[in-house]
Each structure stands twice: as C-alpha cells, then as structure tokens.
Amino acid sequence: MKFFQAGDYNEVCHGLLERETTQRRTGRAVDNSDTGFLLSALYARRIGHCIHAPVVAEINRAGGDAAIGRTLDWLVRRDPSALEPSLGKEPAVAFNLAILNALIGTPWLPDLTGHVLMIEEVSEPLYRIDRMLFQMAHATQLKGIAGIRLGRVNDILPNDPPFAESVQQIIERWCREMGVPFLGPADIGHDVENKVVPFGRV
Amino acid sequence: MKFFQAGDYNEVCHGLLERETTQRRTGRAVDNSDTGFLLSALYARRIGHCIHAPVVAEINRAGGDAAIGRTLDWLVRRDPSALEPSLGKEPAVAFNLAILNALIGTPWLPDLTGHVLMIEEVSEPLYRIDRMLFQMAHATQLKGIAGIRLGRVNDILPNDPPFAESVQQIIERWCREMGVPFLGPADIGHDVENKVVPFGRV
Numbered sequence: 001m002k003f004f005q006a007g008d009y010n011e012v013c014h015g016l017l018e019r020e021t022t023q024r025r026t027g028r029a030v031d032n033s034d035t036g037f038l039l040s041a042l043y044a045r046r047i048g049h050c051i052h053a054p055v056v057a058e059i060n061r062a063g064g065d066a067a068i069g070r071t072l073d074w075l076v077r078r079d080p081s082a083l084e085p086s087l088g089k090e091p092a093v094a095f096n097l098a099i100l101n102a103l104i105g106t107p108w109l110p111d112l113t114g115h116v117l118m119i120e121e122v123s124e125p126l127y128r129i130d131r132m133l134f135q136m137a138h139a140t141q142l143k144g145i146a147g148i149r150l151g152r153v154n155d156i157l158p159n160d161p162p163f164a165e166s167v168q169q170i171i172e173r174w175c176r177e178m179g180v181p182f183l184g185p186a187d188i189g190h191d192v193e194n195k196v197v198p199f200g201r202v
Numbered sequence: 203m204k205f206f207q208a209g210d211y212n213e214v215c216h217g218l219l220e221r222e223t224t225q226r227r228t229g230r231a232v233d234n235s236d237t238g239f240l241l242s243a244l245y246a247r248r249i250g251h252c253i254h255a256p257v258v259a260e261i262n263r264a265g266g267d268a269a270i271g272r273t274l275d276w277l278v279r280r281d282p283s284a285l286e287p288s289l290g291k292e293p294a295v296a297f298n299l300a301i302l303n304a305l306i307g308t309p310w311l312p313d314l315t316g317h318v319l320m321i322e323e324v325s326e327p328l329y330r331i332d333r334m335l336f337q338m339a340h341a342t343q344l345k346g347i348a349g350i351r352l353g354r355v356n357d358i359l360p361n362d363p364p365f366a367e368s369v370q371q372i373i374e375r376w377c378r379e380m381g382v383p384f385l386g387p388a389d390i391g392h393d394v395e396n397k398v399v400p401f402g403r404v
Contacts, residue, residue: 098333101303101304140309
C-alpha cells in the first residue's frame, strides 16, 4: 500500500506518472489533493485500488487522527461509515478541482463515462473556480459522466471586482451548460472531515 | 473590428464562445490575456483575422500609447516593426499560459499542428507555472506543434517551499518531456512591451 504524502507534488513533475503506471500492477493507493495526479493515472490504467481519502500528513491537524482512522477503517475493515455517504450503485471519483483541470486533455485522465464526479477546492478566488468549471464543462473527455457533486469549497480568496455569483450558482450554471445533472453536495474537502471515496464502484 | 477589453473575462462565462463563433464570419479580433479564449475559439474555426496584441485598456498604463500604436500600426499599415521579431515562415499563436491551459481538452483550442506556440504569464507562483506546463506538455491536442517560445513571466509570486528550478529550467525540462524544441524567448508579455502576434501565418 502506498500513502502518498500531501505536498509531494514535485514528484509528479519528474516522470513519476510514467514510472508508477508502468511499474505498478497491484496494490492500493491512498491520496487526496495534488497527488490526485497519481490516483488518476493509476485508475486510468485500472491499476490497483485507488481511494481519495485523508493521508498520513493529516496527523498534524486538529482532528487528524479521526481523519486517518477513517482511511484505515475503510482499508482494513471495509467499514462503510468511513465512506462519502452519497456513494451508491454508480461508480464515482473525487478530485481537487485544480488537479482535475490539469489532467484534462492528457492521457492521465481516466475514462469517467457513467461516473459521478465529486470535486472540492480550497484557497482560490471565485473567478478561478469559474474558469476551472468552464474547462470541466467543455472537456470533451468528460462527456458522458453521470453527474457532478460539489464538495466543500474552503477558504475562498477575495475576488476583485466581486464575483456576481455564489459558488452554488456557479456550479449549477456550468452543470446546465454541460448538460449533466448537478446531484448536490459531496462530503469531501481539503479538511479533516474529508470522507473516503474509492475510485470506481464501492 | 473588435477590440476585446482587458478584464471582460466574465463575458466568456455566458455562452459568448458559442455566440461569437456562430455569428461572426469575418472581421478582425484583437486581444490578449483572458479573452484569449475568444481568439482561440475564432481561430479554431478560422473566422476572421485574430491577433494577440495590446488592447485599448493599455492606455491607462505608462507607455500604453506606444503599445496601442503598435496594434494599430499592424492593423492599418501592416507595419512589420509592430510584430514579435521571431515570427517567420511558420505559423504562430500566442497565449497567456493559464488561458491556454483552460482551453486544453475543449473544442475551443485550435489545431496547432506545425505552429510555434508562444506563452507568457503573470502573477503566478512557480509551482503553478510548473503544473500548467505539465498539462501543456502532456496535452494530446498539442502533439505536433513546431516548437515553444517563452514570453515574459512577470511578477512571479513567492513559492513556499522555494521551487528548486528557475522558469528557464522549468520550461526547458517540459519541452524535453514533450519532445518539442524550445526555441528561445518571445517578445510578448503582460506589459506595454507586448508585441503583435497574428494567429497563423503573417
């Protein structure tokens, strides 16, 4: 099993996607945030069991022990209480929106036909969130997803001039433009309340 | 002729790409920065004459009169001294890197086979520039470009922790990974020295 560390984004820059996806054939990968790159690349090649979940580095945050416990509860005992509660019969994935965006148009984004796509974001101004959702809504590769759920959008940075819409209005508008159902909230985020989302079917 | 305004990004959010590309069949479009979206969409459909160049709003900056004069010199007299000096026999395009990234994977990015791609950026930390170049280097749609030139990367924001490479090292590394020649600097940028780059052949 590999827990990817928060903040090891730089690894991604140096051929890691190629290396990890050619050398790994089994195993479990746990991640969130920047190394969502790796989950995506592994899932695109259907390698191992990928889950979007709290990682070891959470231990440094208040409430981090419960967050990591949730990941372990799922990995060790398949405890359903650790899971994002809307997960059901449709396959799902979860991404930080900026990471999803950076994968669009590359071979490292999985085929997500029929999947529920959950997204979350942190520390971005609304104009950037809007621009990222433009790309998601117009991405040729994402045609055919089953729906979108919005996780927490934490620590929104000031927008100058002020943005005319709320996050909720923005996501609903882009889902309409995309022609994909907005399915409501997802219990994921860049925080210790982040729930486990196994990529694919539970 | 339409001069798009700096900062009219919000227009792009509301179906403008669809509207502009279905209603316009001729004319000239001048832009840089955020509404590079529109230049890209128009050029993707080979509508009109698109140029990446200083826009009217530059008049508010010191030296802005010369910048706008350069755009007019090209539009009115086809004065070659207004042009980005490396422009030659190969077709070219110029983009703000963040805007190029947001177009990747969508139908609004033109076929750039055989083109020199010029990019510039402003007010981003190095980790984001690196992440944007990851997407450029791995973009399926950009296979087959003739080469990359780097315009000015102005007002780089602090990176915490410090990034281990310079902008020059970052761009050269990604060009190697992409298998595309790095052709050197481009005389474009988010500044009044920005030179004119007509999309396609001069």
